[in-house]
Amino acid sequence: MLGRKNTNRQPLFDGMPTGGAAVDAPGTVIVIGAGAAGLSAARVLHHAGRKVVVLEGRDRIGGRLNTIEVGDGIADEGGNWIHGVPANAVYHLAIEAGLDVERDDLLDPRHLVAHDQRSGRRVSSARILFALGRVAMLTRRYGSESIHAEHPEATLAERLDGEISKVRGATNRRYYRALVRTVFDMVAAKEAEYLSPNALTLNPGDSDGGADYVIHGGYQQLTTRLAGGLDIRLGTLVKAIRYEDDGVTIDTADGTHQGSHVIVTAPIGVLQAGTIEFNPPLPTPKQRAIEAVGVGVVEKLIFTFDEPFWRRKPESPRSVLYISETLGEFPAFVDTTDSAGCPMLVAFLTGDQVDQIADTPQRFIDRGCEVLQEIFPGDYLAPSAVHVTQWGTDPFSRCSYSTPTVGVTVDDYEQLAEPLAGRVLFAGEATYRRYAGFVQGAMGSGIREARRILGHPADLTI
Ligand SMILES: Cc1cc2nc3c(=O)[nH]c(=O)nc-3n(C[C@H](O)[C@H](O)[C@H](O)COP(=O)(O)OP(=O)(O)OC[C@H]3O[C@@H](n4cnc5c(N)ncnc54)[C@H](O)[C@@H]3O)c2cc1C
Known part of the structure; x- marks a missing residue:
């Protein structure tokens, strides 16, 4: 405070x-x-x-x-x-x-774990730090460009592909790709394939840096x-x-x-x-x-649990990244237990997949649970309550927020x-x-x- x-x-x-x-x-x-x-x-x-x-x-x-009750806790459905x-x-x-207000950094490397679906193992913190450092540098560089800067690439995804190809080592490249796309796609609430290569020059607030706080x-x-x-x-x-x-x-x-x-x-x-x-x-x-x-859509799956099973190991992560073989599949779970008042993880989803969330929420809930089970075998507990947001189909919003x-x-x-x-x-x-x-x-x-x-x-x- x-x-x-x-x-x-x-x-x-x-x-x-x-x-x-x-x-x-x-x-x-x-x-x-x-x-x-x-x-x-x-x-x-x-x-x-x-x-x-x-x-x-x-x-x-x-x-x-909109602050709502989920299970025994509270959560912000939107901002x-x-x-x-x-x-x-x-x-x-x-x-x-x-x-x-209290500090609540979303991507604090000290409290972050990443799981690689391909290897079935935790990703070393050195690799994550390397990838996150590059993402931060890229965000700053793109955000400080002149609005008149011209780019030969047609989309932000093509620009990012160029950056990703500069990273040495196939595994490093794969992790960097997963993280850079998680950050850019989630912030924009849309996949980089649809975004302007000038996205961060158009909306430079995305690259301000600084700390994250919650109320x-x-x-x-x-x-x-x-x-x-x-x-x-x-x-x-x-x-x-x-x-x-x-x-x-x-x-x-x-x-x-x-x-x-x-x-x-x-x-x-x-x-x-x-x-x-x-x-x-x-x-x-x-x-x-x-x-x-x-028009960008990002939806949240808000899970509450009887116990914060992901905190049992010494690293006690605040954010859990999932490096899926399918880009954008449950890329991040954020631990909001401290502000929620009960054990809570919030998953973020964007892209074409959210078009189906309103019709088949249970399919997404089930897959989210499977992913958590895969990341925390042995410790995993089923959720006590789940809430899925519907900003994309809500007639009073029809989006989560605008996107360039x-x-x-x-x-x-x-x-x-x-x-x-x-x-x-x-x-x-x-x-x-x-x-x-x-x-x-x-x-x-x-x-x-x-x-x-x-x-x-x-x-x-x-
Ligand atoms: C999932 C999600 C996560 C987000 N995370 C963050 C975050 O962490 N930090 C952050 O800064 N921002 C975040 N945002 C964005 C932030 O919430 C919005 O940018 C902000 O709240 C928008 O405020 P607004 O007043 O522009 O629009 P709104 O809050 O949408 O207000 C518009 C109002 O108009 C009303 N309305 C619409 N049509 C009519 C009509 N025909 N007649 C009468 N009333 C009507 C609506 O009901 C609504 O109340 C997030 C948003 C979402 C959805």
């Missing part, structure tokens, strides 16, 4: 526009979505004295931040870690709010604080947005709301599905940007954030290119749009 206060009163989320297209006119601001972006926008506006109504389709707040600490503004905000008691602690005092209408599904020179009209399943501005924070997957109608229709550049920014697929450009991200007629504003993780995919991007985008309406600097306090 850390208790450092941000006493210099510098804005936590800087580098974003203050003012812009809209004017500070009286009237209600309607915010669509009570996730990190929507709640941040609403909170800044509420503090500045504006009337704000948040319309949320689900019967809960938080969006892709879980505050990455890149101390640079990450979410960390400082959580501290300011008095939340209990004790779950991310919901933060969204509950953000929501305090706000007018939030749960179970209010927005169907259409009509906008004119003098205001906006929002049609929901239960009636109509009018306001001076609307901030749309629906996820990129929902915008792509076109389930919210815009009238007049979205201009072509905006529609093109919505289609160009990729082949062909997406900086202009597309800028278009995504561009307001319409000074009345319809767009926030949400996908609209904040630097930290797209992260809570930091979501919150930053909400503050950016609140500032745009206010026309003056305003920060988030909770």
